[in-house]
Amino acid sequence: MFSMADSDKTKRPERVSQRPETGALASRIRRAKKQRPALAAASAMRQNELTGAGRAFRMASEFVAAVIVATALGMALDAIFGTRPIFMIVLLLLGFAAGVLNVTRAAAEMNANAPKPDPDKLVPPDELDDDDD
Amino acid sequence: MAGTDPISQFNIYELFSFGTIGADAEGAGGFELAFTNSSLFMVLTVGLIAGYLILSTRGRGLVPSRLQLVSEITYEFIANMVRSSAGNEGMKFFPFVFSLFTFILISNMFGMFPYFITVASHLIITVALALLVMTVVIVYGVMRNGFGFLKLFVPSGIPLPVLIIVVPIEVLSFLSRPLSLSLRLFGNMLAGHIVLKVFAGFVVTLTSMGAFGIIGAVLPFGMTVALTGLEFLVSALQAFVFTILTCVYLNDAIHPGH
Numbered sequence: 001m002f003s004m005a006d007s008d009k010t011k012r013p014e015r016v017s018q019r020p021e022t023g024a025l026a027s028r029i030r031r032a033k034k035q036r037p038a039l040a041a042a043s044a045m046r047q048n049e050l051t052g053a054g055r056a057f058r059m060a061s062e063f064v065a066a067v068i069v070a071t072a073l074g075m076a077l078d079a080i081f082g083t084r085p086i087f088m089i090v091l092l093l094l095g096f097a098a099g100v101l102n103v104t105r106a107a108a109e110m111n112a113n114a115p116k117p118d119p120d121k122l123v124p125p126d127e128l129d130d131d132d133d
Numbered sequence: 134m135a136g137t138d139p140i141s142q143f144n145i146y147e148l149f150s151f152g153t154i155g156a157d158a159e160g161a162g163g164f165e166l167a168f169t170n171s172s173l174f175m176v177l178t179v180g181l182i183a184g185y186l187i188l189s190t191r192g193r194g195l196v197p198s199r200l201q202l203v204s205e206i207t208y209e210f211i212a213n214m215v216r217s218s219a220g221n222e223g224m225k226f227f228p229f230v231f232s233l234f235t236f237i238l239i240s241n242m243f244g245m246f247p248y249f250i251t252v253a254s255h256l257i258i259t260v261a262l263a264l265l266v267m268t269v270v271i272v273y274g275v276m277r278n279g280f281g282f283l284k285l286f287v288p289s290g291i292p293l294p295v296l297i298i299v300v301p302i303e304v305l306s307f308l309s310r311p312l313s314l315s316l317r318l319f320g321n322m323l324a325g326h327i328v329l330k331v332f333a334g335f336v337v338t339l340t341s342m343g344a345f346g347i348i349g350a351v352l353p354f355g356m357t358v359a360l361t362g363l364e365f366l367v368s369a370l371q372a373f374v375f376t377i378l379t380c381v382y383l384n385d386a387i388h389p390g391h
Contacts, residue, residue, distance in 0.1 A: 054321075054367070054370055054371075054374070057317060057320065057321060058317060058374070061313045061316045061317040061320065062309070062313050064313075064316070065309040065310075065312035065313035065316055066305055066306060066309035066313075068309075068312060069305060069308045069309040069312055070305045070308075070309075073305075073308070091305070094301050094302055094305055095305055095309075097298075097302045097305075098302045098303075098305035098306040098309060099309070101302055101303075101306050102306055102309060102313070105306075109381075
């Protein structure tokens, strides 16, 4: 948990220009480049303003979409090969798995973008059942 | 009844027709090319975006004017989003991503006006946008990586027996992307506008019930005001979410190996 918070800063490597530059312009360019990760971080912050409903909708649509696509694909394959329920059942199960995969990926992405947790508000480690981070 | 019906705001009606394609001799069948109210707002959206960007950047001031600043902030915002999630190579797609973001954002904002239609509240529009994104991802991914693009479906460091089950799941996960991308935008816009209209409808119905009703109407009216604010947030947020996911998918096309 704490090591993740530390590595947050080093995640975005700074781009260093290899071209030779001169005097004041070079320092201005360097300064502008230093601002870029900050700007990117600011835009990533904006994503965290997702409302709770927005987050829930994201999860739900990720999951439902996979199941719908898989089932439709299964029914289409059944229609082609004349094996009525088999492909649909297999793909429905696979679609369920794909949906869970989508949701875990979306959750991991949201966690990665989430702001650093306040150390005072953290649950003590012995009260945590498991820790994915 | 039309005043409080929450669905009628999504009605599509024809403004004028370009004629029918592929009809037989009797004029039956075929596909009518009609210019609808939805088309009108798409044209207005594109016109507003193009007009604003062209006019506001015409001065090309080194010290930007206020109008030019808005265009530059939008540029910077999208450029940073593309760079941070798809890398510098993703900047190739900057015009595409910028167009998507501004189109969804401005059309959603148009939808916030009373009596205007929300273009993204129709599934066909969002599906078209999502399929456009996936087509770009697949075409560019195959062009750039050839068969290497298929590495997207094969996570590295997994033993062969597990791959047999993981690869179909990854393929399905990929196939579900256009649907989840389009369903999310469509669902949010549709649901938000229906809820807004339902609460606004309560106000109308209650105020027609005399003095007691008018007092009672204060509650749904307050709710309508609050929901209007929320809808503005959702409109902007969904445009942003659609765009950032586009960037994430474009990143997959550029670096399929994970």
